[in-house]
Amino acid sequence: MHVYENLGSDVRHPPVPAPVSASVHAPSRRSLRGLDGFNFFIANIQTGFGPFIAVYLTAQAWTQVDIGFVLTLSGIVALAAQVPAGILVDTAKHKRTLAAISAAAIALSALMLAAWPILPFVLGAEILHGLASCLMGPAIAAISLGLVASHEIGERLGRNARYASAGNGIAAILMGACGRLFSNRAVFVLTALLAIPALIALFRIRSQEIDPVRARGGQPGGSERHSPLHGIADNRPLLVFGAGLILFSLANTPMLPLVGGIMTMRSSHWATVLIAACIVVPQIFVAILSPWVGRRSETWGRRPLLILGFAVLPIRGVLFALFASPYLLVVVQILDGISAAVLGVMLPLVVADVTRGTGRYNAALGTVGTAAAVGASVSTTLAGYVNDRLGSTVAFLSLAGVALLGVGLLLLFMPETRPAER
Amino acid sequence: MRAVRHAVIVATAVFAGWLVVADGGHGAPRAEAENAVPAGTPATVLTKDKAQAILGKPVTSTKGEAMGRIVDVIVDKAGTTRAAIIDFGGFLGVGSRQIAVDWAALHFSPAGQPERITLDLTRDQLKSAPQYEKGKPVVVLGASGNTQPLAEGEYPLDH
Numbered sequence: 001m002h003v004y005e006n007l008g009s010d011v012r013h014p015p016v017p018a019p020v021s022a023s024v025h026a027p028s029r030r031s032l033r034g035l036d037g038f039n040f041f042i043a044n045i046q047t048g049f050g051p052f053i054a055v056y057l058t059a060q061a062w063t064q065v066d067i068g069f070v071l072t073l074s075g076i077v078a079l080a081a082q083v084p085a086g087i088l089v090d091t092a093k094h095k096r097t098l099a100a101i102s103a104a105a106i107a108l109s110a111l112m113l114a115a116w117p118i119l120p121f122v123l124g125a126e127i128l129h130g131l132a133s134c135l136m137g138p139a140i141a142a143i144s145l146g147l148v149a150s151h152e153i154g155e156r157l158g159r160n161a162r163y164a165s166a167g168n169g170i171a172a173i174l175m176g177a178c179g180r181l182f183s184n185r186a187v188f189v190l191t192a193l194l195a196i197p198a199l200i201a202l203f204r205i206r207s208q209e210i211d212p213v214r215a216r217g218g219q220p221g222g223s224e225r226h227s228p229l230h231g232i233a234d235n236r237p238l239l240v241f242g243a244g245l246i247l248f249s250l251a252n253t254p255m256l257p258l259v260g261g262i263m264t265m266r267s268s269h270w271a272t273v274l275i276a277a278c279i280v281v282p283q284i285f286v287a288i289l290s291p292w293v294g295r296r297s298e299t300w301g302r303r304p305l306l307i308l309g310f311a312v313l314p315i316r317g318v319l320f321a322l323f324a325s326p327y328l329l330v331v332v333q334i335l336d337g338i339s340a341a342v343l344g345v346m347l348p349l350v351v352a353d354v355t356r357g358t359g360r361y362n363a364a365l366g367t368v369g370t371a372a373a374v375g376a377s378v379s380t381t382l383a384g385y386v387n388d389r390l391g392s393t394v395a396f397l398s399l400a401g402v403a404l405l406g407v408g409l410l411l412l413f414m415p416e417t418r419p420a421e422r
Numbered sequence: 423m424r425a426v427r428h429a430v431i432v433a434t435a436v437f438a439g440w441l442v443v444a445d446g447g448h449g450a451p452r453a454e455a456e457n458a459v460p461a462g463t464p465a466t467v468l469t470k471d472k473a474q475a476i477l478g479k480p481v482t483s484t485k486g487e488a489m490g491r492i493v494d495v496i497v498d499k500a501g502t503t504r505a506a507i508i509d510f511g512g513f514l515g516v517g518s519r520q521i522a523v524d525w526a527a528l529h530f531s532p533a534g535q536p537e538r539i540t541l542d543l544t545r546d547q548l549k550s551a552p553q554y555e556k557g558k559p560v561v562v563l564g565a566s567g568n569t570q571p572l573a574e575g576e577y578p579l580d581h
Contacts, residue, residue: 051516052515269545271517
């Protein structure tokens with residue numbers, strides 16, 4: 001891995017008077033490997049949640065109304081908790097402990113789901129999971145930011161994305177197999193057990209190597225006594241990015257479920273395998289491309305890559321509308337991998353860029369994440385409605401149109417956010 | 423320590439007494455008799471080998487293909503069950519569709535296979551059926567082609 005090339009003698013980045021807690025500037029291999037492993041296992045854990053819960057609850061004789069209620073309510077809670085969670089991660093001193101608590105909470109919610117799937121229990125488990133996930137994303141980003149030097153953050157985030165997508169892809173196959181061979185309940189037990197290697201990996205990260213000031217995007221010696229949302233509401237690049245993310249999320253989120261429904265309709269025997277391929281193929285490409293995206297973001301800058309990631313989405317929508325063959329649709333999912341790789345690295349990176357010095361990194365991450373989640377929740381219903389009324393071609397083309405709006409917004413209003421001191 | 427030992431013995435005695443007196447949960451009619459049900463309410467007890475709950479249960483085709491799970495039942499105004507809604511297809515919850523199938527095409531506990539539910543349709547027949555949507559006319563897939571339409575102007579009971 002090239003990540004170790006720039007450590008040590010680095011004349012472009014003059015040493016900053018380090019706070020007492022950060023005694024080393026270069027993170028150890030052990031810490032970096034620990035972060036890799038943590039990303040991997042947390043992604044494994046999170047794969048078990050999501051649409052699979054509806055399958056599990058259906059098998060527990062839940063009515064569709066109850067399932068919808070629980071999922072909607074927990075979605076709202078997770079949405080509302082993103083910004084407070086981000087603020088919490090900014091102000092917390094021990095980022096590792098926060099990540100560990102989140103991981104344990106997610107494992108606990110998986111056990112609750114496996115043990116006793118009655119309404120109040122499942123509601124509690126889902127809310128717990130939502131809250132813990134809101135903490136987890138910023139905590140991982142904060143640890144990454146605090147561990148590596150600021151000009152290496154792009155590459156580090158690329159590595160995070162690589163291990164996360166590897167975790168997602170492998171877990172999708174593993175849990176699908178587990179659900180077939182054992183039971184749906186076993187999937188949640190497996191999910192809970194995966195917290196153990198996650199925590200082992202987390203505690204290999206040496207906490208003294210995480211610079212807490214850098215971890216929230218502050219400058220050492222800078223004053224950070226403003227209100228928690230100070231660096232956010234007046235931060236124009238952040239707002240533009242957030243708006244673009246809403247549009248992206250509006251267009252992107254319903255595409256996989258729509259394609260999944262089409263697979264089921266057009267190919268009965270291979271449908272399950274093809275849908276699995278639709279989920280795993282993008283993950284493979286994210287795993288391959290993310291570190292490259294991270295490195296290029298340092299040399300090319302952020303804007304070209306952002307435009308690339310956003311522009312791929314309308315193309316994908318149009319191709320979905322054009323092709324009928326399920327096998328071709330799987331190939332088009334490669335484009336999903338490209339945009340997911342770009343967004344997965346660029347999101348935390350651009351937010352880090354525009355909040356540098358404000359100390360509000362995680363709160364900003366929470367804000368932007370809320371925006372994306374709002375887009376996601378609205379769009380799946382809307383797209384399903386359009387699909388039923390007007391057919392899948394119109395649905396995909398309208399999603400492509402929304403994605404095109406996002407590209408336009410970025411082209412016109414998004415500045416280059418790479419730090420100028422290069 | 424003596425006080426603790428006394429307390430433990432008393433607690434155990436109370437617990438044992440409770441176990442003896444309380445019913446383990448068997449014999450619902452006996453419990454009902456203790457709960458003052460108004461006299462004359464008829465009740466029947468169905469044991470597990472005679473009846474089963476069906477929501478969430480998996481359905482297979484006669485060839486053994488997995489068809490999904492029953493998620494709802496459609497009943498007409500006369501009270502006759504007309505269709506079952508099956509959650510069909512998908513992987514890890516992605517891509518599943520809800521499809522209404524004729525009740526007559528379902529067979530519960532076919533000979534020699536208790537707890538099994540079979541459907542006289544194949545996956546190919548089900549895959550491109552229109553989805554079931556609440557409030558809209560239900561398209562019921564029939565196996566033998568003998569599905570009876572409802573009388574003019576009648577729709578299945580809505581939720």
